[in-house]
Structure formats: structure tokens, C-alpha cells
Amino acid sequence: MASDLHMHTTCSDGVYSPEELVEAAKAAGLNYIAITDHDTVDGVAQLYEAGLYPQKGIKIIPGIEFSAHHDIRSVHILGYNIDIYNRELSERLNDVVEARWSRFSAMVEKIRALGYDLTETDVLQIADSSTSISRSHIAQALVAKGFFPSIKDTFDQILDKGKPAYVSHYRLEAEEIVRLIKESGGTPVLAHPGLIHDDELVEQLLKNGIEGIEAIYPKHSAEETEKYLALAEKYHLLVTGGSDYHGIAGRYPAELGQFVIDDAYAAELYREPEI
Ligand code: AMP
Ligand code: MN
Ligand code: MN
Ligand code: MN
Secondary structure, three states: OEEEOOEOOOOOOOOOOHHHHHHHHHHOOEEEEEEOOEOOOHHHHHHHHOOOOOEOOEEEEEEEEEEEEOOOOOEEEEEEOOOOOOHHHHHHHHHHHHHHHHHHHHHHHHHHHOOOOOOHHHHHHHHOOOOOOOHHHHHHHHHHOOOOOOHHHHHHHHHOOOOOOOOOOOOEEHHHHHHHHHHOOOEEEEOOHHHHOOHHHHHHHHOOOOOEEEEEOOOOOHHHHHHHHHHHHHOOOEEEEOOOEOOOOOOOOOOOOOOOEEHHHHHHHOOOOOO
16 A cells, blocks of 8 residues: 655635545545645644544654745645644744745735736635645736636746745744744655755755655656655665645646655654653
8 A cells, every 4th residue: 555645625725625635645545644734734734623634544744844934945744643723833934824824925016017817716716725835826827817827827927935935934943943843743754855955955944843844746757756765774764755746737747645654764753652
């Protein structure tokens, strides 16, 4: 059986609710999964509070994907097995999601100034119940309104860093994220190192408290995967991997189960729930 340790729900920029995602993961025959929404643990909380955790037939690892502050690079840090009710973690995450909301308004204003008649309501219809609003929602709304042919075009032309509608948002520093994850009882893992495009920075991050590396990732070439597996050995790190499933039409993977990792990696991270 196979596993997937990176996926998003409606609580951030995914299309499926936590409940739907768990059902889809079961249907795909996954053994271990982790929900890793951007800057929020609301999806995990929903499963706990609906009595859907733990579940028969699938092992769920509570997770999160933090956006870390860096001047020029986009650095994401995954946290597995965190205590989602840790007070400091909740407070710091509140600051980040609040900042995402002000940034969302600022971006819509910029987009309107560029001549696209996009309203906050258009984006909110896409974002639905998400608490962690992102460029991903804005991109989907721009495509739905017919302003761009694809999500990729929206990023290439206006949403990417350096493009005219880009606004950054408040993020925590990598060191603080690593500390918060550890203090919440979790394991910090460097997400998709290949997307950082800076191996010096990758090594620097790995030397500063990170305990795992997401070596197995859809956008990594075979050479990159080998390189990150070697770094995992060098720094004695756990190896993780996942599909970064969002359920967004046109975005790989189209289905859960298309990109998976060996259960053995996930088993290293998994902890039996204390209930
Ligand atoms: P944010 O965290 O609000 O800056 O938004 C980043 C999100 O947008 C990521 O989590 C991705 O899901 C999505 N994203 C970023 N770049 C692209 C891209 N070039 N094409 C499609 N989606 C993207
Ligand atoms: Mn995303
Ligand atoms: Mn990411
Ligand atoms: Mn992700």
C-alpha cells in the first residue's frame, strides 16, 4: 500500500473538505495520509471535532504547511504530529491568517487598478469556507471570470512575485516556525526543497533544526530526488514525500493515489493517537 503526506483541503486552497479528502484517500487505497494546509490546522481540527479521527482503514498524521519568511525565496516548512491546540502555535497562526486577509484585499485592489473587474466577492465565492486565503483563490477567480485562460497564466502575468498584482504577507521566520513545531510536539520538515532553487539555502535550513526533508515530490526530477535523499543521509533526517494534492482542475495530480510514497517513510512519522 501507498501513502501521501502532503495535501490541502477547503481550509486553505484545496477543493475538498477534510472529510471528503479522507474518503477520497480511502477510496484511492492510501494507507497513511497527512493534511497539510497552508498556515492553518483547521482541517485537522474539523476531523477531530467531527469524531472522524482516528479512522478505521486509514492512518492520519496531523500536519500543516507553514509559509516561512525569506527575502527572495519561497520557503515552506511542513510540521507533522503537532498538537494543534498548542496556545502559542494558535496565536502565531492567527497573526498569519489575519495578515493573509489584509493582503487579499490589497491584491484585489491592485488587480482592479490593472483593469480587471474582479471583486472580493468573486474570490470569496471560490475561497468558500477557507480560513487561510491565498493567491490560489484569486487565480481561480480570475480564470472563472474569463480574464485569463489558465491559473498558470494568472501567476505568470500578474500574481507571481515581482509581477504587478503581487503583495507579500506577514510570515514567520524559519527558525521561529521550527521552534513552534517542536514546542507543539511535532516534527519540522523542509517542504519541496527543489522549489527553493538554492541548494546553499536548503543546506542552511537543514542545519538549523529541521528534522526531515520532503525529498519525494512531483516537481522533483529523479536527480533532485537522489540529491535530497543523499542530504537526508548526510544530516540524519527523516525522508517524507507527498503529492501536494489540491483537487484543483488542471493541476497535477488530478486524483489522490497518482503520486505516492512507500508506507515505510510514513510509518517512521506516524504516532498512534492517544485516545
Ligand atoms: P500564497 O501562499 O497565498 O502566496 O499562494 C501560493 C499558492 O498558490 C500555493 O500554495 C500554490 O497552491 C499556488 N501557486 C503558486 N504558484 C503557482 C503557479 N505558478 N501555478 C499555480 N498555482 C500556484
Ligand atoms: Mn497551495
Ligand atoms: Mn508548498
Ligand atoms: Mn502544499
